[in-house]
Amino acid sequence: MSELILALIAGGVVGLALGALGGGGSVLAVPALIYLLDFTPAAATTASLLIVIATSLTALYAHARAGNVRWRTGALFASAGLLPAAAAGAAAGRLPQPLLTGAFAAVAAVAALRMLRPVRTADAPRNARPARATGVGAGLGALTGLLGVGGGFLAVPALVTVLAFEMQAAIGTSLLVISANSLASLATRGATTAGVDWAVIGPFTGAAILGAWDGKRLTTRVSGALLQRAFAIVLLAVAAFMLADALT
Structure with missing residues (x-):
């Protein structure tokens, strides 16, 4: 199968997840770039940021039109x-490739387990905790910079449990957080952007953007809990494969 077709398929899946779940798609983007499209881990994390920025901004626009984004918070x-x-982001390029792969596998496993236990709005505290919210925000930023993931799989439950957001508002607002963190991380990765294959990233990003619109529509037809469980199972398999690869 040609690189173009693989890029289009992978991009569509990434965008679908981002549009439907407000996060998680970028956790698939990196392994797809490494194992399907032969990117190095460093180049894949940088390319993932480019894809996440374009796709998240598209999904953010769709959710903003629906009134699901709380801009100030x-x-x-x-x-x-x-x-x-x-x-x-500046430190990521200096780390050994197997370490990046292993760290990413661990994060993917955490993301999958988090999705298998979806947060319910009813469990959210009545009063937001600003200090905790700041700490979570800083942690998400570091995760985005190091591994090239948007962190939506952590941002959504954090917005629900820490800031008492409704689920739809958490999904929409998480896209704002993802976009901002990804832009900040990409700004420090100038050296690694030179190794990105734009002939692959362009179609990948285009398919992801279209997939994000489909993902937003999918939420009106399919249970969000069912989507999360299916995605989590796939993600666990990806995490196990990447961890085995990092250890061999």
């Missing part, structure tokens, strides 16, 4: 992660 949450995202 989301901006404050995102601002806590900007400096950690930039610092981690």
Whole structure:
């Protein structure tokens, strides 16, 4: 199968997840780039940021039109992660490739387990905790910078449990956080962008953007809990494969 077809298929899946779940798609983008399209881990994390930015902004626009984005709170949450995202992005290129792969596998496993236990709005506290929200925002920024993932799989439950958002508002606002952190991280990765194959990333990103629109529509037809469980099972398999690869 040609690289173009693989890029289109992988991009469509990534966009579908981002549009439907508000996060998680970028956790599939990196392994797809490494194992299907022969990117190095460093180049894959950088390329993933480019894909995540374009796709998240598209999904953000769709959710904003539906009134699902809380701009002020989301901006404050995102601002806590900007400096950690930039610092981690600068450090990522200096880390050994197997370490990046192993770390990514661990994060993917955590993401899958988190999705298998979806957060219910009813479990959210009545009062938000600003200090905890700042800490979570900073952690998400560092994760984005280091591994090239948007962190939506952590941002959505954090917005629900820490800031008492309704689920749809959490999904929409998480896309604002993802976009901001990814931009901050990409700004420090100038050296690694030179190795990105734009002939692959272009179609991948285009398919992801279209997939994000389909993902937003999918949420009106299929149970969000069912989508999360199916995605989590796939993600666990990907995490196991990547961990085995890092250890061999």
